[in-house]
Amino acid sequence: MTKPETLIDYGRRVARVADHIADHLDDELDVERLASVAHFSPWHFHRIYRETTGETVADTVRRLRLHRAAVELTREDEPLERVAKRAGYGTLAAFSRAFAADYGVPPGAYRLRGRLHPPVPQRSQEPVIMYKVEIAPFEGVRLAAITHHGDYQEIGRAFEQTIAWVAARGLLGNGTRSIGIYNHDPLTVPLKDLRSEAGLVVSDDVQIDGAVHEVKIPSMLCASVVHKGPYAELEAPYRYLFREWLPASGREAGDHPCFEEYLNNPRELPPSEWLTRVSLPLKD
Numbered sequence: 001m002t003k004p005e006t007l008i009d010y011g012r013r014v015a016r017v018a019d020h021i022a023d024h025l026d027d028e029l030d031v032e033r034l035a036s037v038a039h040f041s042p043w044h045f046h047r048i049y050r051e052t053t054g055e056t057v058a059d060t061v062r063r064l065r066l067h068r069a070a071v072e073l074t075r076e077d078e079p080l081e082r083v084a085k086r087a088g089y090g091t092l093a094a095f096s097r098a099f100a101a102d103y104g105v106p107p108g109a110y111r112l113r114g115r116l117h118p119p120v121p122q123r124s125q126e127p128v129i130m131y132k133v134e135i136a137p138f139e140g141v142r143l144a145a146i147t148h149h150g151d152y153q154e155i156g157r158a159f160e161q162t163i164a165w166v167a168a169r170g171l172l173g174n175g176t177r178s179i180g181i182y183n184h185d186p187l188t189v190p191l192k193d194l195r196s197e198a199g200l201v202v203s204d205d206v207q208i209d210g211a212v213h214e215v216k217i218p219s220m221l222c223a224s225v226v227h228k229g230p231y232a233e234l235e236a237p238y239r240y241l242f243r244e245w246l247p248a249s250g251r252e253a254g255d256h257p258c259f260e261e262y263l264n265n266p267r268e269l270p271p272s273e274w275l276t277r278v279s280l281p282l283k284d
Helices: 003-023 031-038 047-054 057-075 080-086 091-101 109-112 156-168 235-249
Strands: 134-138 141-149 178-182 195-201 211-216 220-228 258-262 274-281
Touching: 003 031, 003 134, 003 156, 003 211, 031 047, 047 057, 047 156, 057 080, 057 091, 057 109, 080 091, 080 109, 091 109, 141 156, 141 178, 156 195, 178 211, 220 235, 220 258, 235 274
Parallel strands: none
Antiparallel strands: 134 220, 141 195, 141 211, 178 195, 178 258, 220 274, 258 274
């Protein structure tokens, strides 16, 4: 194979590994098994994976398990010890240290602060998180994207595949923009029926083929807010936009789903520092 073909092939194989990890977070993810998924030599697998993705396998597993734990803390009433064990920690103390290091607070405090789905919703008692809303034209973009079906909090695996596709073509850099499109309300549509798109912005001259497809977000007027914090807490800006801001704004939502742009790299920063711009399309 030529060099470009080899890079594309490596990207596909690393994407298979990322998908396997997401599907087997509770399993023993040893190097021999992961190398066999990608058909790489076990001797060189770790270096290839790290150079392709920018993080080690252990980093990926740790990040995904802690993200899953954060989601569980906001949705379920499982004992903390059970959440810790599922995240791969032998003791609650070890889990608490690791979680606090990434999310800024211990898991118990995070559960109290970040619960997204209280068992008995009482709107009057929910604290209102205020955001600065910016109304501005969105310039429109072309995405290389992979469709994700199911829980939005599991879209990360689709992004890993899209990133691998883009990286294999030498298109991934510090300026690469990452955007997720979310077609349904996750609080009213069953998880199995949710559909979203994990996309990276590419120029018009990039040929889109293979595992990805083209998705275009048109130029349009949007109201947007920037959320700082874990992705598991992203229901908060939607709640503010739709419950507080939109009814009082005199504006009307446009005929396009909401989308999110991830403004910094989650592999380089703790979740407490992640920045996400949530955009609500408007009618002109």
